[in-house]
Amino acid sequence: RKEVEQDPGPFNVPEGATVAFNCTYSNSASQSFFWYRQDCRKEPKLLMSVYSSGNEDGRFTAQLNRASQYISLLIRDSKLSDSATYLCVVNTRNNNDMRFGAGTRLTVKP
Amino acid sequence: DGGITQSPKYLFRKEGQNVTLSCEQNLNHDAMYWYRQDPGQGLRLIYYSQIVNDFQKGDIAEGYSVSREKKESFPLTVTSAQKNPTAFYLCASSSPNDLNEDTQYFGPGTRLTVL
Numbered sequence: 715r716k717e718v719e720q721d722p723g724p725f726n727v728p729e730g731a732t733v734a735f736n737c738t739y740s741n742s743a744s745q746s747f748f749w750y751r752q753d754c755r756k757e758p759k760l761l762m763s764v765y766s767s768g769n770e771d772g773r774f775t776a777q778l779n780r781a782s783q784y785i786s787l788l789i790r791d792s793k794l795s796d797s798a799t800y801l802c803v804v805n806t807r808n809n810n811d812m813r814f815g816a817g818t819r820l821t822v823k824p
Numbered sequence: 825d826g827g828i829t830q831s832p833k834y835l836f837r838k839e840g841q842n843v844t845l846s847c848e849q850n851l852n853h854d855a856m857y858w859y860r861q862d863p864g865q866g867l868r869l870i871y872y873s874q875i876v877n878d879f880q881k882g883d884i885a886e887g888y889s890v891s892r893e894k895k896e897s898f899p900l901t902v903t904s905a906q907k908n909p910t911a912f913y914l915c916a917s918s919s920p921n922d923l924n925e926d927t928q929y930f931g932p933g934t935r936l937t938v939l
Contacts, residue, residue: 718866746926757914757930758867801866805926812928814859814866 717741720802720815727822731792735818737802738784747778748803749787752817758801762787792822827851828931830915835936837902837909845900845934847915855918856898857928858882858890860911867914873898902936910938 720737727733739747747764762769764776764785775788785802802815828849837843847856855874859867859882869882873892887906892898902909912935916928 716866722864748927755912755935757933760927760929763927812869812926814868816864816866 717813718802718804718815720818722816722818724819724821727792729792729794729822729824732788732790733792733820735787735800736784737815739804741806742783744804744806746805747785749776750801750803752799752801794822794824796820797822828915828917828929830931830934832934833932835934837936837938839938840904842901842903843936845902845913847898847900847931848896849917850896851917851919851929853917853919857916858898858900859914859916860884861914862911870900909936911936
């Protein structure tokens, strides 16, 4: 079993749609959680840190469920510019133990 | 502007050759990391360094070497011992003194192709 698992997609949605991604992690000792966005052939860029109480940043909402060991990302009112691959990242102890999911690809169409 | 730079952007290597990938940051970050990314897989850690003149192996260090002589610089050498070096190489940095201390910031990457 992979340490961090994501549905690879692709998710193809129309503009304005709401889309949700889930990510599961295997290590119950994991301490911090992130969503990164990666455009084609570019580097990952931090989208959101995920806090235990859940957090929202504009159209993006992240949730953490420690009991079930999953993290979610909800994107509302999808824009064409949201098309990218979304990486789930889990940090177990310290910065030396960041585990990356393979990513979920999103395409938003007009 | 503060940030992380990597060079070159694209690199072609013949089998049997060593190549060195550059990573420089002016963010005053203590920690730096090297990852490789392959299609359909998550990033995998090659080497990391938490302080100057110290570095540790990651999950897939075989066939790679690094140095950390300066805080700003963390070059990665891909040696001929690396059997499958074609990949996208990403350098990252972080600072334990930052509020979000475990957030890593990435350079633009180097795409290495072995011919």
